[in-house]
Amino acid sequence: MSNIMKRIEQLNMLVELSALVNSTLDTGEIRKRAIEAAVRLLGADAGSLILVDQETGDLFFEVALGDKGDKVKEVRLKKGEGIAGWVAEKGEALIVHDVQSDRRFFKSADKYSAFMTKSILCVPVKSKDKILGVLEALNKRHGVFDKDDEEALMSLANQVAIAIENANLYEELINTFHATAEALAETIEKRDPYTGGHTKRVLHYSYRVGQTLGLSKKELENLKLAAILHDVGKIGVSDNILLKKEKLSPEEAEQMHLHPRYGAEILSHVKQLKDIIPSVRSHHERIDGSGYPDKLNGKDIPGMAKIIAVADAFDAMTTDRPYRKAMSKEEAFEELRIHAGVQFDEDIVHVFVNLVSEKEGAE
Numbered sequence: 211m212s213n214i215m216k217r218i219e220q221l222n223m224l225v226e227l228s229a230l231v232n233s234t235l236d237t238g239e240i241r242k243r244a245i246e247a248a249v250r251l252l253g254a255d256a257g258s259l260i261l262v263d264q265e266t267g268d269l270f271f272e273v274a275l276g277d278k279g280d281k282v283k284e285v286r287l288k289k290g291e292g293i294a295g296w297v298a299e300k301g302e303a304l305i306v307h308d309v310q311s312d313r314r315f316f317k318s319a320d321k322y323s324a325f326m327t328k329s330i331l332c333v334p335v336k337s338k339d340k341i342l343g344v345l346e347a348l349n350k351r352h353g354v355f356d357k358d359d360e361e362a363l364m365s366l367a368n369q370v371a372i373a374i375e376n377a378n379l380y381e382e383l384i385n386t387f388h389a390t391a392e393a394l395a396e397t398i399e400k401r402d403p404y405t406g407g408h409t410k411r412v413l414h415y416s417y418r419v420g421q422t423l424g425l426s427k428k429e430l431e432n433l434k435l436a437a438i439l440h441d442v443g444k445i446g447v448s449d450n451i452l453l454k455k456e457k458l459s460p461e462e463a464e465q466m467h468l469h470p471r472y473g474a475e476i477l478s479h480v481k482q483l484k485d486i487i488p489s490v491r492s493h494h495e496r497i498d499g500s501g502y503p504d505k506l507n508g509k510d511i512p513g514m515a516k517i518i519a520v521a522d523a524f525d526a527m528t529t530d531r532p533y534r535k536a537m538s539k540e541e542a543f544e545e546l547r548i549h550a551g552v553q554f555d556e557d558i559v560h561v562f563v564n565l566v567s568e569k570e571g572a573e
């Protein structure tokens with residue numbers, strides 16, 4: 211193939227691969243797509259995207275371990291260490307045709323990955339003057355890496371840098387959003403000294419159950435927000451009811467039962483929260499249809515609401531309140547089991563009890 215035809219083919223492929231890399235805001239997915247793109251673009255045996263820890267300056271990357279690659283180990287390099295470290299430090303591309311003879315080569319990487327690196331093309335991934343990492347292509351299948359390959363990989367690296375920056379900005383926005391939600395939840399908790407830490411515990415329990423049930427990343431993100439904001443409607447409940455030290459009267463309980471509805475109404479003003487509103491509204495519904503505020507039965511209750519309901523009830527039972535002492539964890543487990551299938555989802559109770567019991571046993 212002539213150099214001109216090779217360049218045209220690489221340019222066409224580069225346009226396609228760049229669009230693929232920039233079509234996600236998940237840093238893990240960006241890493242995977244960038245590596246696949248580098249391998250395909252240059253006809254290499256393997257590739258890697260090694261990122262810079264912006265706090266320490268270290269480089270880090272993941273390697274798959276075992277025959278099936280089902281275990282992952284994070285490997286870290288000090289600034290300037292290895293060929294990748296040299297490229298990150300100098301900000302320059304580097305082609306090495308005989309890697310094993312190069313004194314800069316970090317041999318442990320091959321040991322961890324059970325891969326024999328023979329040749330390498332390594333380019334910096336940078337945004338403006340900031341080095342975000344390095345992109346590598348390893349072992350060209352036909353011929354040797356050349357300047358055309360370097361230019362092609364540099365162009366891909368520029369697109370990868372844009373994708374990483376966009377993902378980092380998105381993550382910062384999400385973290386800020388979550389921090390704001392947590393601050394709001396904590397402000398509401400400050401009204402009632404007996405519920406301090408309740409939101410964080412419900413979040414912790416709910417998230418672990420969601421992970422065990424195999425919820426997607428997006429679903430887990432929504433579950434996290436719903437758990438943080440599940441009691442936001444209590445801001446609309448008067449202090450004489452919320453802080454009452456005796457058991458609530460039927461009329462007062464009716465007022466307290468409005469807080470999920472209030473929460474849904476408050477959150478309805480933030481369109482980005484539309485996916486979590488049903489779970490906030492329904493976290494006090496019961497499987498048998500006798501819950502509140504809408505008396506939904508099992509099949510109509512959102513799955514995330516069912517998870518939060520179990521976590522919420524367990525934390526309430528195991529926390530001291532003005533009108534009663536806390537139950538032991540075993541007593542609370544038994545209450546969950548007794549009401550499984552009536553108040554709570556049976557499968558979620560089973561998963562919850564197993565998870566929390568295992569954690570207690572480990573401690």
